[in-house]
Amino acid sequence: MTKEELKSYLEKTFPGMTQEENIDFLVLWVEKDEIFEVARKLKEDEATRFDFLFDETAIDWQTHFEMVYHMTSTTYRHDLEIKVKLEDRDHAELPSMEPLWKAAEMYENEIYDLFGIRFSGHPHLRRIFMSNEWKGYPLRKDYQDDDVISL
């Protein structure tokens, strides 16, 4: 599908969801509760077949978190970005994408490790970069550490 076709497809299939376009990708804003069903639909629908989640990451905007999913289709070669806004910084939780895309397991481990966002349904959520005893989540903007020397 071309970008325009994908755009009209998304408008038809998910009415009411905000779309925008950045330099590379079409962006679809999804509500936190609907993300899993939307992702499942995009993956399993014959028209889209997003079978490859090539990036999953998070952004800390200090007031809220933003989850970013990048997916592509190895059959149709089109790609899409999905964004989710997480208002609750202290108890940020999302459904895991691991049942849909196996690749999400490691991405979500990393996001949990560095941002402290939890993923329900994840098979083994753990710290992968920091040691198990580590306190806090270093990529949060309000992270404090006595060892860090700042200029």
Added chain:
Amino acid sequence: MDVNKNTEPFPGEIYEDETGNTNFLVSSIDKLSNWARSNSLWPLTFGTSCCAIEMMSAASAKYDWSRFGFEVARATPRQADLIIVAGTITKKMAPVLKRLYNQMPEPKYVIAMGACTITGGPFFYNSYTVVKGVDNIIPVDVYIPGCPPRPEALLEGMMKLQEKIRHSRAYVIDKPKKEENDD
């Protein structure tokens, strides 16, 4: 680089008889053991980042550190007596490095190679993961600055270490190194 300073003759006096054969020699056990130790240092193959590439370069044909007695690079700390800390040491790597150091038999020597191991280097500011100086974990004999140091600098540093060993007192027992063995 003065290569000749490294090919030091036997430290002592050699007595010959009238036929020119060596009958006996006089030396001190300190000089003798330092001479032997300094000319056969066995480095541990340990590298964590780009400094390790320079270290490999120094070990291979072009720079060839076996000219100075370092050819036996060991893959196990049990057989090595020199550890060249080549690369950034993160807080997660620090216990591993300490364990490797503790597993090496005495006498053992440490070279801190590159800016990262000396102070944390480019990761000194705003970093939550990097150890700011490997001497916070293990005692260091020779520091080699650079990012990364060229192989010549590494060779110079290693020869400095040999010099240091030659001037040490091997059989006078110094204060033991403050290292508890946790293995």
